[in-house]
Amino acid sequence: MHRIVAVFLLCAVAVPFAYVHAAFPVTSTKEDLLLKYEAAAAGGEKVRILVMPGHEPEYGGAEYRTLKERDIAVEIANKIAAHLEANPRYEVIVARDTLAWHPELEGYFDRNWKGIQRFVKDKKKEMQKMLRKGAVEEREFQVEHNAAATDVALRLYGINKWANEYGIDLAIHVHLNDHMGHGLASPGVHSGFAVYVPDEHYGNASGSTALGEALAKNLNKWNATSTLPIENYGVVPSQSLIAMGSNNTAEFATVLVEYAYIYESKITYPEARGVVTDDFAYQTYKGVEEFFGNPVLGDYTLALPYVWKAEEIEEGTASPQIYALQVALHSLGFYPPAGELLIGCPVSGYAGPCTTRALKVFQASKGLEQTGSIGPRTKAALQASGL
Ligand SMILES: [Zn+2]
Missing domain, CATH: 1.10.101.10 (PGBD-like superfamily/PGBD)
Known part of the structure; x- marks a missing residue:
């Protein structure tokens, strides 16, 4: 009887979050993070948050006309960090700016390149063993993600390794989405936001998923979830994204937010993009605070109250x-x-x-x-x- 129940539960994992099953030892839970937050309030160690603008300084990410995801990601990440830094319980690190990695990470890559390579090799070996044993079920990778070049992938794995060692408690990866097959100057068909979290087999899935759900709930107040079928639920588990700790390389809670597709009007009109990204950051911050049981009261925007100006609203313009x-x-x-x-x-x-x-x-x-x-x-x- 017990066995039948277990089989039923294993079947149920195909339904997102019906049952979270870590095959690797659990390394991140909401309960542990809440304890950390309480301890920080009492003068203990701070909750360490890494805000990672997607992609690299001057390399990678979606592009549309003259827009570059990697630069807009820095803008959003800095705004998220500014909110979080106002809470003395947090220590916040932004992984890079538009020109360079944070010196701490740059130095880590330089000193530990061989160590990172070994770390990735060992973790991949462990993962292969888990797959062979049947402890981890290989997920079909239904979402296309650009295959990262080896050194780019190694830096991302290196960030996971560094964050494990440094004691990062949670990471927020900031991205804009893209959909394959549209030209550089013509928009794609999909729109909306998605929050990626680690696949449930990984040790960091539990804490990450709880955090991802809090972020998605806040963003969803007036941002629609992605129209891409697999992203439609809003929170999407991933086995293959390095940022989510693929091959069980991240011990901490980690989420990746695709705030919008790069060709959406939210992003393409510079006249209004600043207020759009203000609210992306604010809603993310509200999500983090809600996760920690310290909800920020009030509306989901920094745009109100507004000092209204009498003005003709011209269709086709932004402001x-x-x-x-x-x-x-x-x-x-x-x-x-x-x-x-x-x-x-x-x-x-x-x-x-x-x-x-x-x-x-x-x-x-x-x-x-x-x-x-x-x-x-x-x-x-x-x-x-x-x-
Ligand atoms: Zn991206």
């Missing part, structure tokens, strides 16, 4: 005010307009027909002329709504 307007109308239940979803009408700072329609419905609800622009009366109505 911080349009972003604030979309956030405000979203919080009042007008955006996206009836019959539409966030995936088609994103909160992005870019004005399209969704914004005009939503604003007109708001104006009608206040008995105002439906201009689809912010005139003096609409401005007053927005202010009166406390936004």
